[in-house]
Amino acid sequence: MLRLLLARMEPEKQRTYRELANAHTTNRITPLLGVLRTNAIMLPEQVWRKTWPGNTSEDDEKLSGVCEVLSRINHSCRPNAVVDFHIPSFTYVLTAARTIPAGTEITRTYIENAEPAADRQLALRPYGFRCRCAACASPRVSDLRRWQIVKDACEPLPAVRAWMRDPALTDDHLIRVSKRVLQLGQEEGMEASAGFYGAHLLQLTLSYAALGERERYLEARERMLALGRCHHPLDGQLTGWLLPKVPEEQVVWGHRVPALD
Ligand SMILES: [Zn+2]
Structure with missing residues (x-):
């Protein structure tokens, strides 16, 4: 299926897809699927139900997109931007969540980031890296504040x-x-x-x-x-x-x- 989809893309786009990170090289899955699992941005349920009303699939991979630029944005548990899907234009949109000073790296979260640092690191395992953001660097302070927010x-x-x-x-x-x-x-x-x-x-x-x-x-x-x-x-x-x-x-x-x- 993925091979078929890729074959429909222009050669330049195919190359770009293959060059994306693959955190699943040790699993028994193809590199194409590995790239998808590492980089796909999932559509929130309320979006895909609206976009694709007849679909009852539980398979998340069918409801995700890999983006040429947005999929390259690194994770932070203190993201300064957020990716959403805009139904009328059928596009992913990146928006600042707060003022971002010039020269600052743009980040988004890959996970539910209200969880404690240890749980976040576990959730990030499939992406093949350990988060070193300020919240993960000071879990004693950060976990308490996040617990208060959730409470x-x-x-x-x-x-x-x-x-x-x-x-x-x-x-x-x-x-x-x-x-x-x-x-x-x-x-x-x-x-x-x-x-x-x-x-x-x-x-x-x-x-x-x-x-x-x-x-x-x-x-x-x-x-x-x-x-x-x-x-x-x-x-x-x-x-x-x-x-x-x-x-x-x-x-x-x-x-x-x-x-x-
Ligand atoms: Zn972090």
Whole structure:
């Protein structure tokens, strides 16, 4: 199958594919498959289900792509960029997760990087290298911070709804937690993590909306949109009903009940 696919490519592209790293030279698999396993960038499930609705395959290799440039980007557990798949243009898109100073290497993560350093090294084994990023170099500090981030993982919409109606909770009940997690996320270089960093940024933004704090809502919304662009590069999903530009149009705007003294 791979041989067939490769034969359809121009000779130059075939050469480029064969020159990519192969971390599976000791396995009993062909070099072509080894290159695929080392370099393929998997499509997230929600993307391939949308892209290929009839497909029920459990085989990840059928749902991945090898990219001429993006597959060459090195891993870091503190990635400064993220690769996503953009359905309308059917392309992989690389976006900065934070400001990248000129001359700095661009990195992305190959694994679920909220895990402790030892687990990350295990997960990276199939790629044939040991990560030496700052988080892996100081696991005692980094693992504790990542554990705190995972422990305080949130589901922003239900959490904000519950807090909004509960006068026994203080106004800054969720804001305090989200600010702490965002701080930890920045210290750990985990801004690209939608599930942890992105969720807390959304929780913060919605909390300000419920409190009717205009300036803070708009400022948090800007940060959220920057992250949103990072995960959904061109579709602008977050600009609609969830985070409208006019704060008063947000559905929870000013709906926080007064806290009990
Ligand atoms: Zn690392």
